[in-house]
Amino acid sequence: MMKFKSIILAFIPFLLLGCNDLFDKGDVEKSYDGPPIVGFFPLQAEANLSDGSISIEVQLIAKEARSSDLPVAFHVNAEETTAVEGVHYTISTSSPVTLSAGSWTTQVTLDLIEGSLEPGEFVDLCLILDGGPDVPGEVTLNETDIRIQG
Numbered sequence: 285m286m287k288f289k290s291i292i293l294a295f296i297p298f299l300l301l302g303c304n305d306l307f308d309k310g311d312v313e314k315s316y317d318g319p320p321i322v323g324f325f326p327l328q329a330e331a332n333l334s335d336g337s338i339s340i341e342v343q344l345i346a347k348e349a350r351s352s353d354l355p356v357a358f359h360v361n362a363e364e365t366t367a368v369e370g371v372h373y374t375i376s377t378s379s380p381v382t383l384s385a386g387s388w389t390t391q392v393t394l395d396l397i398e399g400s401l402e403p404g405e406f407v408d409l410c411l412i413l414d415g416g417p418d419v420p421g422e423v424t425l426n427e428t429d430i431r432i433q434g
Contacts, residue, residue: 320344321344321346322345322354323426324340324342324392324411324427325340325341325389325428326340328428328429329430330430330431331394331431331432332432332433333372333401337393340394340411340430341391342358342381342383342389342391344383344388349388350385350386351386352385353383353385356414356416357414358412359379359411359412360375360412361410364408365407365408365410368407370397371397372397372400372401372432375392376394377392380416392411394409394430396432401433401434402434405434406431406432411428412426413427
């Protein structure tokens with residue numbers, strides 16, 4: 285029995301060393317090697333009218349930051365939106381938003397109009413990134429859905 289335990293203990297270091305290959309180096313170093321993309325974060329959000337406003341992040345996902353400003357256009361998806369601009373919300377950030385040189389994120393801010401919904405009522409707002417001529421790669425995370433509650 286003692287010999288069996290000794291054999292098992294002798295192999296434990298080899299088992300632990302073998303686990304290192306299970307993990308991608310990017311997981312440890314938190315690096316990104318794919319093509320640059322631009323997207324909304326979060327992809328879904330909830331807000332109460334009493335919050336006053338909500339900010340949605342537009343972020344660049346790339347290996348390196350850009351050396352020049354990057355304008356990124358967006359619009360409201362009228363087909364998927366039940367919220368009415370000027371009734372339930374106003375967009376205080378105009379399109380296009382600008383990702384400044386060296387930065388990874390910027391904000392789209394929506395002002396919520398208090399009293400436009402009864403308690404328990406809700407409307408949905410869907411924003412879509414249009415990209416732009418200088419937007420690198422694909423705009424893959426191109427939509428965010430916001431549920432506004434009374």
